[in-house]
Amino acid sequence: MTPLLEVRDLVKHYTAGGLFARGAPPVRAVDGVSFDVGRGETLALVGESGCGKSSVGRTVLRLQEPTGGQATFEGVDVFGLDRVALRRLRRRMQIIFQDPYGSLNPRMTVGAAIAEGIQIHRLATGPEVGRRVGALLEEVGLDPGYGRRYPHEFSGGQRQRIGIARALAVEPSFIVCDEPVSALDVSVQAQVLNLLADLQRDRGLSYLFIAHDLAVVRQVAQRAAVMYLGRIVEAGPTEALLAAPRHPYTVALLSAVPEPDPSLRRSRIILTGDLPSPSNPPPGCPFHTRCFHPSRDVRCRTEVPMLRPVGATIAACHYAESTPAAEMLVETR
Amino acid sequence: MTRVLDVRDLRISFPATDGHRFHPVDGVSFSLDRGETLALVGESGCGKSLTSLALLRLIPPPGRIDAGSVIRMGETDVLTLEGEALRQIRGRRIGMIFQDPMTSLNPVFTAGDQIAEAVRAHLRVSKAEARERARALLQEVGIPDPAERLDAYPHQLSGGMRQRVMIAIALAAEPEILVADEPTTALDVTVQAQILEVLDELRRRRGMAVLLITHDLGIVAGRADRVAVMYAGQIVEEATTADLFARPSHPYTQGLFASVPRITGPVQRLTPIRGTVPPPTAWPDGCRFRPRCPQAFEKSELSPELLPVGPDHRMRCWLAEGKLA
Numbered sequence: 001m002t003p004l005l006e007v008r009d010l011v012k013h014y015t016a017g018g019l020f021a022r023g024a025p026p027v028r029a030v031d032g033v034s035f036d037v038g039r040g041e042t043l044a045l046v047g048e049s050g051c052g053k054s055s056v057g058r059t060v061l062r063l064q065e066p067t068g069g070q071a072t073f074e075g076v077d078v079f080g081l082d083r084v085a086l087r088r089l090r091r092r093m094q095i096i097f098q099d100p101y102g103s104l105n106p107r108m109t110v111g112a113a114i115a116e117g118i119q120i121h122r123l124a125t126g127p128e129v130g131r132r133v134g135a136l137l138e139e140v141g142l143d144p145g146y147g148r149r150y151p152h153e154f155s156g157g158q159r160q161r162i163g164i165a166r167a168l169a170v171e172p173s174f175i176v177c178d179e180p181v182s183a184l185d186v187s188v189q190a191q192v193l194n195l196l197a198d199l200q201r202d203r204g205l206s207y208l209f210i211a212h213d214l215a216v217v218r219q220v221a222q223r224a225a226v227m228y229l230g231r232i233v234e235a236g237p238t239e240a241l242l243a244a245p246r247h248p249y250t251v252a253l254l255s256a257v258p259e260p261d262p263s264l265r266r267s268r269i270i271l272t273g274d275l276p277s278p279s280n281p282p283p284g285c286p287f288h289t290r291c292f293h294p295s296r297d298v299r300c301r302t303e304v305p306m307l308r309p310v311g312a313t314i315a316a317c318h319y320a321e322s323t324p325a326a327e328m329l330v331e332t333r
Numbered sequence: 334m335t336r337v338l339d340v341r342d343l344r345i346s347f348p349a350t351d352g353h354r355f356h357p358v359d360g361v362s363f364s365l366d367r368g369e370t371l372a373l374v375g376e377s378g379c380g381k382s383l384t385s386l387a388l389l390r391l392i393p394p395p396g397r398i399d400a401g402s403v404i405r406m407g408e409t410d411v412l413t414l415e416g417e418a419l420r421q422i423r424g425r426r427i428g429m430i431f432q433d434p435m436t437s438l439n440p441v442f443t444a445g446d447q448i449a450e451a452v453r454a455h456l457r458v459s460k461a462e463a464r465e466r467a468r469a470l471l472q473e474v475g476i477p478d479p480a481e482r483l484d485a486y487p488h489q490l491s492g493g494m495r496q497r498v499m500i501a502i503a504l505a506a507e508p509e510i511l512v513a514d515e516p517t518t519a520l521d522v523t524v525q526a527q528i529l530e531v532l533d534e535l536r537r538r539r540g541m542a543v544l545l546i547t548h549d550l551g552i553v554a555g556r557a558d559r560v561a562v563m564y565a566g567q568i569v570e571e572a573t574t575a576d577l578f579a580r581p582s583h584p585y586t587q588g589l590f591a592s593v594p595r596i597t598g599p600v601q602r603l604t605p606i607r608g609t610v611p612p613p614t615a616w617p618d619g620c621r622f623r624p625r626c627p628q629a630f631e632k633s634e635l636s637p638e639l640l641p642v643g644p645d646h647r648m649r650c651w652l653a654e655g656k657l658a
Contacts, residue, residue, distance in 0.1 A: 048521035048522065048523065048524075049492075049521055155609050156377075157609060158609075185376035185377055185548065185610070186376065186548065186550075186589055186592045186593055187376060187588060187589065187592045187605055187606040187610075188605070188609065189592065190591075190592035190593075190594075190603035190604070190605035190606075191605040193594070193603055194602060194603055194605060197602070212521065212522065213522075213594075214522075214596055215593070215594040215595055215596045216594050218594060218595075218596060218600060219594035219600060219603065242596065252523055253522065253523060254596070255526075256522040256523045256525065256526040257522060257551070257596050258522075258525075258526075258529075258549060258551030258552045258554065258555055259551055259554065259595065259596055259597065260550035260551045260553070260554045260578065260590065260593055260595075261554055261578060261597075262554040262555070262574055262575055262578050268526055268530075270523075270526055270527055270530055271523045271526075271527070273477075274491040274493060274494070274524075275491070275521075
């Protein structure tokens with residue numbers, strides 16, 4: 001069976017504009033990213049700020065125009081569509097954001113905001129619209145009567161539910177979830193994560209789940225891809241990726257997760273230095289400036305490693321076979 | 334152990350629209366010893382940040398610290414200080430760092446200027462000496478090439494570097510206590526690990542007491558000696574870190590643990606706490622967690638005190654009576 005979404009060699013560069021930045025090199029936010037998302041599946045894109053994960057989500061939906069590459073969704077070439085065809089496609093692909101407040105019009109009732117998509121795509125008319133809005137609010141765990149209220153009357157968790165209801169209104173098969181729980185308190189975060197899981201089960205949805213928190217990723221995604229400076233450096237089944245990471249960056253990211261259990265004295269790898277600028281990425285392996293792999297050498301500084309299968313994942317590291325686990329590294333230091 | 338801070342029955346109030354005053358912090362007590370890290374943990378709106386601002390008397394009007402509250406640093410009664418004496422507390426005895434280093438730094442002055450300013454605000458040293466101290470502080474917080482970074486403006490520094498500069502400013506006058514309010518929340522995990530390491534090293538080297546304010550139980554597990562969990566303006570559970578994580582006892586604390594996705598162990602459906610945190614204008618009567626509590630019973634309609642559940646372990650829940658008996 002063909003995947004729901006196929007992305008190949010996606011590139012998104014931002015050219016610096018404005019008075020002070022003329023002639024500056026472009027920011028290589030996404031630099032050749034390929035992945036599939038299957039039906040009913042969640043793929044997580046994980047990485048730190050500036051790694052390009054949000055740009056991937058937005059270009060796939062063509063909320064931003066890609067610089068290069070292909071995306072095929074339900075057999076349709078997404079990047080080749082004209083505006084009319086793109087609008088039709090948007091019914092099938094939706095997005096929910098980290099800050100639902102910023103994406104809701106403060107002067108529009110919640111009901112009107114949810115109804116908008118139904119009306120634009122002519123999915124219902126007359127009283128049927130209101131009935132659907134009520135049903136959607138109920139589906140995301142809110143009182144159907146809340147449709148008459150305005151966004152400011154709701155808490156962060158409730159607004160995120162409204163954002164989800166709004167995305168669901170047009171009956172999509174695919175939703176980009178861009179850090180949907182990062183701004184929420186832990187007790188509310190759990191409610192929203194459970195809701196997303198229930199909706200996936202009930203509606204057969206596919207998610208591209210963009211996140212920085214590996215524990216959240218483990219909770220929601222069957223597969224995960226780790227991004228660093230605009231590239232996927234490692235990808236695979238989430239459990240395998242977390243159990244035996246093969247790219248040194250994945251090892252470092254995993255070891256930095258603060259686990260709420262003091263009896264687990266986990267070894268932390270403290271990465272030195274900062275993320276290099278994506279407008280001037282290092283030559284060779286993009287991670288070589290911060291790498292701690294004992295085998296790192298001149299090859300890492302000159303030759304870009306390609307993603308290749310290593311064990312249960314694919315990793316872009318010349319020496320992925322011998323990448324040590326965090327525990328071994330700290331002991332030998 | 335030298336006690337460096339004592340907070341007793343801290344109540345902070347703001348006027349409500351109906352003329353009454355409401356209490357976002359309502360009877361908070363804790364103490365801090367030299368060289369110790371105490372974590373105040375809770376979700377948004379629980380009162381943890383207001384509590385930390387009160388230590389520096391920075392509650393924005395029309396908010397105020399109510400009569401009967403006690404904040405003592407050694408012999409000093411912080412709540413009676415005025416003018417110059419109050420200024421001597423801020424920065425000199427308590428340093429503070431906030432979540433967002435970008436908005437706390439002045440964009441038109443260099444890192445070096447801002448650290449040197451903090452040095453000269455409290456210590457009688459020449460400009461050249463202040464600059465040298467600033468350089469040494471940058472080195473101490475782990476900034477590479479500190480001499481060059483003195484002349485960097487905030488926008489030229491990464492988020493992690495800015496937070497290091499904020500720590501250097503907070504340390505400039507060698508305070509006994511460092512209050513860190515969500516110091517790593519705005520930072521990426523690998524940078525967060527670096528900053529927490531820096532804070533821990535400073536605490537060890539200088540014997541500073543650290544009040545760590547956070548919503549993240551993961552950060553607490555690795556860094557704090559003791560934990561106080563706050564809910565609805567009150568401390569609802571306090572214990573040593575090891576004991577709290579081994580035996581979370583208050584239903585709210587238990588709910589927090591069940592809500593957090595884990596990186597190890599089996600993946601299970603999360604068990605969220607039902608409902609949402611009530612606003613401070615509408616704290617419920619009796620036990621404030623009662624409307625959301627899966628274990629609430631008749632007695633929950635009365636307000637519980639902090640009751641012992643074990644050695645150095647107390648919780649604000651009537652269930653404690655059964656646990657000890």
